[in-house]
Amino acid sequence: MNILLVHAHPERTSVTHQLAGISSEVLKGQGHEVVQSDLYAMGWKAVFDEQDFPSRANRDRLSFIEESGHAFANGGQTADVEEEQRKLLAADAVILHFPLWWFSMPAIMKGWVDRVWAYGLAYGYRGAGNAHRYGEGGFAGKRALLAVAVGGPEIDYSPRGINGPLEQLLFPITHGTLFFPGMQVLPTFAVYGAAGLDDRGMAEASAAWRGRLDRLFEDAPIAFRPQNGGDYPDRHVLADHVAPGRTGLAAHIAEAGESRRVRPGD
């Protein structure tokens, strides 16, 4: 299989960098092809701006959606964006390694998403607006997994922890960024207390991570509800009989034992 590792920490001794190193070693050892995007080492341009569109559809007004679609459709993207899209399209699985900064990705990785997730590919797939999203789209058939280094203690991210549950804080990424263009997203791997991890803690985290890597193509993905699987008959809102009476992010995850409709292609 082909695996893309994207990582966002410049310090080689950081938990993020160490786990990315383990990913490369373990996955290559299993016979996979591993490709890396070490964003800091690449000097990745984080800011999505007019430089991303050397050939403008409209010189008078910069619409990111319009220019992204135009550039993607007409071979007018920058070389760095095209290269990342090539890596993504060749990948069977994508692992994003990053430290949790302000409950989200570092800016350099957000800018990787902002720039690489083009209109026509990751949204407005094939120009069809929102017809294909959440389980379908340009990255369908791929697996995705976040490996996150978290400074604080696990209890702060527990179901009633003060920060909010980690999986809900990361929902804009797992559901909104990865599942949206079709990826199957595995439950997040987190190392807590990463700011003060001692050798023993790092050894435990490494062992746990190796276990997750061993099951990269076997673990069940998060049961996000596909848009076109029947749970959203109008493509906008949950049907009344689905997660009845519930609101909020967790309603978009099917519960164990809940009957799931099978969508075309499953």
Next chain:
Amino acid sequence: MNILLVHAHPERTSVTHQLAGISSEVLKGQGHEVVQSDLYAMGWKAVFDEQDFPSRANRDRLSFIEESGHAFANGGQTADVEEEQRKLLAADAVILHFPLWWFSMPAIMKGWVDRVWAYGLAYGYRGAGNAHRYGEGGFAGKRALLAVAVGGPEIDYSPRGINGPLEQLLFPITHGTLFFPGMQVLPTFAVYGAAGLDDRGMAEASAAWRGRLDRLFEDAPIAFRPQNGGDYPDRHVLADHVAPGRTGLAAHIAEAGESRRVRPGD
């Protein structure tokens, strides 16, 4: 009052830019002092990296927490970061204007937070770790408000909408980034369908926004629970009697009619 406007869109005709212009006009008209951080126009450096720490505490290993704390405490920050902190510390209210990209801020604004929210100021306030956070901290006493341009329709962000409720998608920002260092955060102002807004839609959005600006210092903030107000007796987890049986992001917002403890200083 002093108001800081931070905005993140390079196109002057964008909804984001237009609303920021209205903010400036209306607030100045009310006699407030308005300061702007137009991040694209400033060429804001989005990536938080070793260049942020000209005088390192530790040359051998880059720890962002350690170096941020060292630089903040010793006058060793870069001039651009110091200037943004000066603007923030002088402000009575901060308005963040941005387009919603992948259910979060554009990278350039995330990088403004990553770099400006220093250890000792926005977290680890006064070196006291997590003793002062969520309602207390370096930005206590200030109001904050997000003004977000959203490409999609409102129904997709409704309580059972397919994207998840907007206020929960933005929780890492409202709660985790703004309330964490002590700001009182107002309910988010959103313009939906921003990608295809016609003149009438823009006029309606502008009128609604003017109304919100008029009430900037009067509207009630989101009732996020302060860490040290009694709802988190151990500073980590909700007490059993608070939002009993509930989990998830919404449990951290006090419900109308719920008795609130008063914390010192309120």
